[in-house]
Every structure is written in structure tokens, then in C-alpha cells.
Amino acid sequence: MNNQSYKTDIISASPKTSGPEVTFINPNWYRPENSGFCIGHASALGETAYASFLKIKGVYDELVTDPYCAHKSRTRGFCKIVSCSDGETFQHQLLPLDQRHCQSENPEFENQSRELPALPLAEHFHEDVYGIVDAALRKCGLQHEPRPIQTKVHLQRLFATKEHPAMASPPQPHKDNAKFLYVAVLGKYNVAAVNNTLYDNNLSPIVEFELSPMEFFCLDDRRFYHHVDTVEVLSHCSEGYRDSLILEMLPL
Ligand SMILES: [Fe+2]
Numbered sequence: 001m002n003n004q005s006y007k008t009d010i011i012s013a014s015p016k017t018s019g020p021e022v023t024f025i026n027p028n029w030y031r032p033e034n035s036g037f038c039i040g041h042a043s044a045l046g047e048t049a050y051a052s053f054l055k056i057k058g059v060y061d062e063l064v065t066d067p068y069c070a071h072k073s074r075t076r077g078f079c080k081i082v083s084c085s086d087g088e089t090f091q092h093q094l095l096p097l098d099q100r101h102c103q104s105e106n107p108e109f110e111n112q113s114r115e116l117p118a119l120p121l122a123e124h125f126h127e128d129v130y131g132i133v134d135a136a137l138r139k140c141g142l143q144h145e146p147r148p149i150q151t152k153v154h155l156q157r158l159f160a161t162k163e164h165p166a167m168a169s170p171p172q173p174h175k176d177n178a179k180f181l182y183v184a185v186l187g188k189y190n191v192a193a194v195n196n197t198l199y200d201n202n203l204s205p206i207v208e209f210e211l212s213p214m215e216f217f218c219l220d221d222r223r224f225y226h227h228v229d230t231v232e233v234l235s236h237c238s239e240g241y242r243d244s245l246i247l248e249m250l251p252l
Contacts (some may be wrong), residue, residue, distance in 0.1 A: 037219035049135035052128035073166035075118035147251040154246040173225040178248035183214035190240030199225040
């Protein structure tokens with residue numbers, strides 16, 4: 001890791017504390033003059049969003065296998081939300097019939113256009129998704145964005161066995177063709193440490209950290225590449241998993 005100056009705007013390179021007292025060191029992390037990323041606890045998004053996180057944790061058992069995963073080691077659910085702000089309040093709209101996740105929108109992943117499984121949107125569940133999206137957009141300062149903002153919402157469970165560790169998609173440092181990216185870990189079971197690494201645009205690593213359950217990182221996608229380690233089970237266990245929630249936010 002090569003650039004000490006990046007460490008000033010994060011809570012810790014290896015955040016282990018949790019609870020309401022953990023919040024952003026720099027609330028304006030997303031501004032160009034600041035670090036461009038932050039790490040925090042889900043409670044930093046406010047009470048409403050935190051309650052939504054706790055409810056969404058229960059949905060992961062219902063996710064279906066990712067059709068693009070060779071070893072069936074990844075289940076996922078996906079939806080798109082479009083949000084419009086009047087400067088203070090967002091109006092959110094779910095696009096229930098649009099499951100296209102076109103990696104081909106990202107110049108690094110041409111010809112990877114995917115139709116992903118839908119989130120199991122039970123009654124009122126979309127309200128919980130809206131609550132989290134609303135809070136995340138505000139933490140990125142997007143309530144002042146005059147354009148509609150598309151947020152791609154991914155719920156992913158990486159399910160690992162002794163024989164088959166589980167890889168994220170894509171399994172190399174990449175960008176997600178978003179303005180801001182938000183990644184939260186909602187649960188872990190029987191898995192070894194899984195490090196996230198952020199890189200500058202020359203692919204030099206900047207910082208490496210592990211997220212505990214209910215912790216997240218957020219970054220300006222144009223300024224960084226990111227990568228997450230393969231999920232491996234603990235040595236004495238036969239299977240385990242890691243649950244994450246990913247928001248890709250992009251003004252249209
Ligand atoms: Fe990504």
C-alpha cells in the first residue's frame with residue numbers, strides 16, 4: 001500500500017468497531033478535493049435505513065442461483081430504481097420489469113450483457129430498498145443532482161465449500177460504470193477473512209480492509225478500481241457464505 005494520504009479520510013484501514021458512534025470522519029468524502037471514499041457502519045445511514053438493513057438480511061436465503069456462475073457458488077437478486085430529487089426529497093420508482101445488467105455499458109467488459117434474477121420483492125420489501133437507496137444517495141450528496149439517478153441494486157451471497165471457493169463477479173480489479181458505488185456486508189458465516197482492496201486509476205493498490213457484518217464502503221467509481229478476495233471457508237468447516245448488498249448509482 002503506497003499512499004498514506006488516502007488514510008486520513010477513513011475510519012480505519014481495518015475497521016473493527018461498530019455501533020452508532022462509528023460514522024464518517026469526513027462527511028464530504030465524495031467531493032473532488034477529498035479522499036473519494038469512506039468506510040462506515042450501516043447505522044451511519046440513519047435509523048430508518050439501519051432497520052431496513054436488518055430486514056433485508058432475512059432475504060438472502062430466498063435468492064436464486066446466478067445463471068452466470070459456473071460452480072453455482074453465487075446466488076443473487078437484482079433490481080433497478082430511478083430516483084428524482086427536488087433538492088431535498090427523493091421520489092423513488094422501482095423498474096420491476098427491467099433485469100438487464102449490461103456490463104457492456106462498462107467499456108472494460110464489452111459483450112457481457114446479463115439478465116439477472118429479480119429480487120424477491122415481497123410486500124413492502126421495496127420500501128426497505130428505497131430506504132437504503134435514499135440514505136446512500138444522500139451520503140453521496142446526490143440530493144442536489146438535477147438529473148434522475150439510476151441505482152442498480154444487487155444482493156449477492158457468495159457460497160463457498162471446501163472444494164469450491166466462491167469468486168465475486170468480475171474476479172479482478174474493476175470499475176462498475178457508476179458515479180458512486182456502495183458495498184455493504186450484511187452477514188458472514190464460516191468464512192475466512194475476505195479483504196477488499198481499492199486501487200488508483202493506475203491500478204496501484206491504495207488500501208486494503210475487511211468489512212465486518214453491517215459495515216460498508218462507498219467510493220467515487222471514476223477515481224478508483226476495486227476488488228474483493230475470493231471467499232474461502234474456515235479450515236475446520238465444510239461450507240460458508242458472505243452476504244453483500246451493492247448499489248451502483250449513476251445520474252442519467
Ligand atoms: Fe464491483
